[in-house]
Amino acid sequence: MRKTIRDIQKMKDRGERIPMVTAYDYTSAQIVDRSGGIPLILVGDTLGMVVLGYPNTVPVTMEDMLHHTQAVVRGSHEALIVADMPFLTYASRHDALRNGGRLLQEGGAQVVKLEGGRSVTPMIRALVGQGIPVMGHLGLTPQSVNQIGGMRVQGKRAEQARRLIEDALKLQEAGVFAIVLELVPTELAGEITRRLRIPTIGIGAGNECAGQVLVWHDLLGLYADHLPRHARRYANLSDTITTALQRYTDDVREGSFPGAEHSSRMNEEELREAVRPTESGLSV
């Protein structure tokens, strides 16, 4: 049965750490379910970078998010599915409701995530008021990369740290069921986590959060060279896939693939009949 936001809160209340991972397609979502212990999937707008090849998440559209969320929902039956609201799709309460509603109605997600602090609380209230669960996102908010001027740790100085603590409390009050903390110092993430009833999910925020999230491609080593400092690689699929492709190329070149076991045969008489010259048919 699919997890609910109540199940996630119960995990936090029991002191169970909450693993979350991003996924962007049907097959990956199936694998997450099969792995057995991951209650939360994020269809992150990182898909703009890791799947679509954009330099950041700003170009991602509602249509992109709907397309990928639908695929993930088709592949997963256990995890709670959180879909990111793309840049500028929640700039007003009206936009937030229209687009958040689409992610649930058309995308099939159960929760939406949006970035920002006190300025987004009216949109959170509107969504939660209409029965759309919301996950917050504080610290580094990648949709504001052009404003922030890069992907750097947030909240290292007292004033900014205080603001982040206040923002977290304001998001909780507005009704979010959990908050992603991205690229904030461990001590600050711990402080925020202890002050909230709801779970914090960290990425580059140390090990004092209630849960952790990693991007699929980082976790599985799908990039040959690039690994953000905050991520741990649990497999090296880039190398595994490269080797598999090289072996496939060699097999095709030398004619050893496909083998008899991958092919079907036909009766020789049928073939002779098929190529027999006729008046209206083959002239070979």
Ligand code: KIV
């Ligand atoms: O879009 C995403 O994948 C995210 C994670 C980095 C938390 O927001």
